[in-house]
């Protein structure tokens with residue numbers, strides 16, 4: 214029984230080659246890079262989890278640690294399959310809900326038999342990346358309902374990423390709570406599923422915002438600071454490893470190696 218599993222959460226935005234005039238090329242990862250990254254992790258023995266699965270596996274190991282080896286917590290068959298003989302876990306997350314995750318990313322994930330999590334800006338379903346356009350970025354289409362449903366049917370977990378993608382520490386607490394709580398409710402009502410996880414837009418959060426996310430009923434939230442999820446992690450400030458347009462294969466391997474070593 215391995216008691217110290219490693220959980221790495223990867224952060225992506227759009228899948229596809231970045232346009233030459235992109236203001237934020239770092240938001241793009243080419244399909245072939247994405248494919249190679251998944252294959253590398255699979256070949257290195259990583260099991261891919263959604264965030265809800267990550268929490269279940271993490272809680273299992275935490276309980277195990279607390280109760281001692283003679284007193285294993287009970288497990289379901291599904292959980293056993295995620296635990297037996299495994300110690301390395303990866304979770305693919307996509308912030309924003311770009312249509313490219315469906316049109317380019319899904320087939321790569323399906324071909325590799327892996328799942329992931331999409332953090333959707335709930336007020337822009339079927340619309341455009343309005344917050345980025347304001348910052349001078351190209352127009353990018355967002356996922357629509359049909360695409361979201363298809364991805365959920367495939368096994369993608371849907372998370373919330375506010376209604377309009379504001380800086381949550383820069384607006385009133387009332388407004389921030391509404392952005393957070395309403396994005397959960399909107400997605401839940403629209404799709405008839407539970408939304409358990411949240412990602413802070415721009416990774417912008419503080420203690421007050423964290424409290425609001427807890428109050429809204431989420432089980433956890435992702436930030437953009439680099440790190441892995443380890444023992445004693447704050448589930449409302451889950452660290453990730455950001456992958457960008459210029460994360461070539463060597464850099465990718467180095468990022469994974471370093472994050473396990475130093476975080």
Ligand SMILES: [Zn+2]
Pocket residue numbers: 308309374378413414415
């Ligand atoms: Zn975002």
